[in-house]
Amino acid sequence: MDVTITPSTVSGTAQAPPSKSYTHRAILAAGYADGAVVRDPLVSADTRATMRAVEAYGGSVSLSADERELDVTGFDGRPDTPDDVIDCANSGTTMRLVTATAALQDDLTVLTGDDSLRSRPQGPLLDAVEQLDGEAESTRRNGQAPLVVGGGVDGGAVEIPGDVSSQYITALLMAGAVTPDGVDIDLTTDLKSSPYVDITLEVLDDYGVAAERTAEGFTVAGGQSYAPTGGEYSVPGDFSSMSYLLAAGALAAEDGLLVTSAFPSAQGDSAIVDVLDEMGAALDWDRENGEIEVSKSALSGVEVGVKDTPDLLPTIATLGAAADGVTHITDAEHVRYKETDRVSAMAEELTKMGAEVEERRDELVVYGEESDLTGATVDGRADHRIIMSLAVAGLVADGETTVTGAEHVDVSFPDFFDVLDSLGASVQR
Numbered sequence: 030m031d032v033t034i035t036p037s038t039v040s041g042t043a044q045a046p047p048s049k050s051y052t053h054r055a056i057l058a059a060g061y062a063d064g065a066v067v068r069d070p071l072v073s074a075d076t077r078a079t080m081r082a083v084e085a086y087g088g089s090v091s092l093s094a095d096e097r098e099l100d101v102t103g104f105d106g107r108p109d110t111p112d113d114v115i116d117c118a119n120s121g122t123t124m125r126l127v128t129a130t131a132a133l134q135d136d137l138t139v140l141t142g143d144d145s146l147r148s149r150p151q152g153p154l155l156d157a158v159e160q161l162d163g164e165a166e167s168t169r170r171n172g173q174a175p176l177v178v179g180g181g182v183d184g185g186a187v188e189i190p191g192d193v194s195s196q197y198i199t200a201l202l203m204a205g206a207v208t209p210d211g212v213d214i215d216l217t218t219d220l221k222s223s224p225y226v227d228i229t230l231e232v233l234d235d236y237g238v239a240a241e242r243t244a245e246g247f248t249v250a251g252g253q254s255y256a257p258t259g260g261e262y263s264v265p266g267d268f269s270s271m272s273y274l275l276a277a278g279a280l281a282a283e284d285g286l287l288v289t290s291a292f293p294s295a296q297g298d299s300a301i302v303d304v305l306d307e308m309g310a311a312l313d314w315d316r317e318n319g320e321i322e323v324s325k326s327a328l329s330g331v332e333v334g335v336k337d338t339p340d341l342l343p344t345i346a347t348l349g350a351a352a353d354g355v356t357h358i359t360d361a362e363h364v365r366y367k368e369t370d371r372v373s374a375m376a377e378e379l380t381k382m383g384a385e386v387e388e389r390r391d392e393l394v395v396y397g398e399e400s401d402l403t404g405a406t407v408d409g410r411a412d413h414r415i416i417m418s419l420a421v422a423g424l425v426a427d428g429e430t431t432v433t434g435a436e437h438v439d440v441s442f443p444d445f446f447d448v449l450d451s452l453g454a455s456v457q458r
């Protein structure tokens with residue numbers, strides 16, 4: 030599906046979708062448990078992949094008609110051998126988290142995904158499973174899926190780099206809690222995306238599982254049981270998804286835009302509020318009521334590191350292209366290991382729209398004052414975050430912007446274009 034955006038103003042109220050990261054964890058934690066009800070889940074292509082995995086391991090997942098509740102019956106810490114290959118589709122979180130689940134059972138599980146997911150790095154996690162005396166192979170022996178994993182690990186100590194994906198740590202902590210011996214994780218390089226591990230620790234705690242940071246990394250004791258208080262878990266709003274709404278507001282909400290479901294949580298991507306503030310956006314976050322009011326403002330360039338917040342790079346790149354002055358997005362090397370190489374993707378696609386952008390190995394520099402955003406046909410790269418960021422740029426580009434492959438917003442924000450349309454943007458599908 031192609032979507033064409035013409036310059037528009039936006040106004041009104043938009044509710045942020047539920048958090049993808051919390052939903053994945055809440056569903057898998059319910060799988061490790063006897064079961065649980067997950068309230069306000071994100072129902073999207075990626076979280077459906079995690080639901081399929083829980084079912085493949087012997088659990089069941091049923092979604093209420095209004096999609097506000099997932100009733101999960103768990104496999105209680107003892108995954109079955111799946112009858113078939115687990116298709117993780119486009120979801121890195123699913124593949125990493127359920128690879129560690131596969132290592133808990135003696136037999137083998139085969140995990141695969143789409144072209145993008147089969148090109149992303151899994152090697153350090155496979156290596157960690159082998160350090161725990163499990164079996165973990167990449168069929169092509171290139172550290173990428175398809176993967177074959179099993180071996181019935183009992184726990185132990187692992188060394189793993191922290192600068193490829195924090196999802197390996199999340200995976201090992203979640204599975205480690207139900208091993209007999211627990212898992213000690215020694216990070217051999219600096220941890221990137223660390224707020225995502227904080228999300229994991231928060232969800233584990235809510236499910237009654239103890240895990241903690243250590244001087245070397247993290248540790249989780251074995252022999253624990255997952256059980257959320259009252260048998261229920263509620264998912265908060267998603268700040269990565271909110272970043273597109275807030276950016277749209279800062280660029281195009283002449284009369285202001287209100288974003289709801291914005292309660293504080295462990296999500297590092299709530300840093301978008303500070304980034305916008307530093308760029309000069311008129312913005313007010315009422316934390317108590319979970320509401321952010323933002324209005325169209327003259328923005329200036331900013332220097333921002335995305336070590337902890339890789340998913341914000343595409344949004345900040347768009348903001349930088351519409352701002353005055355230079356925007357430096359630093360510490361960005363790990364942003365290349367996502368659904369696409371997002372550093373290159375944003376550099377190339379914003380260039381097609383007339384932006385002046387310089388790509389470095391771990392940095393994207395956007396020269397806002399030399400950028401005159403003009404409508405163009407841009408490639409969404411089958412990557413939800415690239416599509417949403419380019420669509421937001423289209424709100425302020427001169428002329429028509431067509432984003433190709435726009436259906437991939439289905440991964441994290443399925444009704445993104447409906448929401449944009451309801452806020453008054455001119456969106457043609």
Ligand SMILES: O=C(O)C1=C[C@@H](OP(=O)(O)O)[C@@H](O)[C@H](O)C1
Binds near residue numbers: 221363
């Ligand atoms: O654990 C998670 O929910 C996620 C962790 C991050 O990935 P990395 O840890 O691979 O950087 C982030 O980019 C991804 O969108 C979601």
Ligand SMILES: C=C(OP(=O)(O)O)C(=O)O
Binds near residue numbers: 119340367
């Ligand atoms: C990188 C992302 O997710 P995942 O790693 O789960 O594919 C994302 O949502 O931007």
